[in-house]
Amino acid sequence: MSARRATHAGSWYTDSGSELSRQLDGWLGAADLSHGPARAIIAPHAGYTYCGACGAFAYRQVSPVVVKRIFILGPSHHVRLRGCALSVAKKYRTPLYDLKIDTQINAELEKTGQFSWMDMKTDEDEHSIEMHLPYIAKVMEDYKDQFTIVPILVGSLNPEQEAQYGSLLSSYLMDPTNLFVISSDFCHWGQRFSYTYYDRSCGAIHKSIEKLDKQGMDIIETLSPQSFTEYLRKYNNTICGRHPIGVMLGAVKALQDQGYDKMSFKFLKYAQSSQCQDMDDSSVSYASGSLVFEI
DSSP, X not given: OOEEOOTTBXXXXXXXXXXXXXXXXXXXXXXXXXXXXXXXXXXXXXXXXXXXXXXXXXXXXXXXXXXXXXXXXXXXXXXXXXXXXXXXXXXXXXXXXXXXXXXXXXHHHHHTTOEEEEOHHHHHXXXXXXXXXXXXXXXXXXXXXXXXXXXXXXXOXXXXXXXXXXXXXXXXXXXXXXXXXXXXXXXXXXXXXXXXXXXXXXXSHHHHHHHHHHHHHHHHHTTOHHHHHHHHXXXXXXXXXXXXXXXXXXXXXXXXXXTOOOEEEEEXXXXXXXOOOSTTOXXXXXXXXXXXEOO
C-alpha cells in the first residue's frame, strides 16, 4: 500500500493529532457559514500560523453530509510541469487519519491522455496539496470512511490549457457529491519574491497590496476566465495558484456554455502575513472563498 507521508507535519503545522484537531476546531468555530454548501473553495496553503484562521472561512462552507469525493488542485512549486499530474499514492497520511485516493477517478482521468503521474518524491516535496489535507480530514471526520480524494498537481498552463482542463473536469464539478479545493495564496510581495508593485495613491504599501488582491478577487467573483487572465497580464500579481484558479474558471465557463449559469462565487476572508510599510518588507496574502450552485 503506497502511502504519501505528511512531510510538512511538525514544521508547517503540528504533527500532534489532538493539538491539530483542537486548532482546526477553534478556527472553524470562529468562521461563519454564509455562502454554502460549497461546490468549490479557494483557500491558502501556507503554514497554519499564517493562514490557518483564514482557511477556515472556506472550509466552513463545506457540507460534509453530501460530499463523497474531493478534488484538490494545487500548483507545482518545485517541478516544471506543462500539464497536470495525478498521484501514484493509494492514500495520503495526516496526523488525524489517512485519506483514501480515488483510483477509479484517476483511471478515468488517465484515459483522457491529458494527465501524467507525479512520482512520490515530487508528491511529498509539494506542500500546496498537503496543507489542505488536515482541514479536509477535520470537516469530513464524521464520514471518514465514506469519501475519497483526487489530488491533481497543476503545472504552468496557458489560458487555452486552463480552458481544456476545466472542460474536462466540468462534469465532475456538476456533480453535487463532489467538492473542488483550489489551493492558492495571493500576492507574494517584496524583494525576495521579485515583486514590488506599489500604487502610492493607496498610502501604505499593505493597502496597495490589498487593493491589488481585491481587484483580482472581484474578477474571480465574476467567474470570467478571460478577465482573470487579463488582470494577471496587466499586474503580474504573484498569485501562486493562478493556474488551479484558471482551471476552476474554465470548468465554470464550460458549464455556462452548456446553459447552466446558476453559480456564484464569494470571497469570505482576506488576510496578510504581515503589513508591509517599506520597500524592504515582505508579505504573503491569503483569501478564502466559496463557489455555490443554486438549485
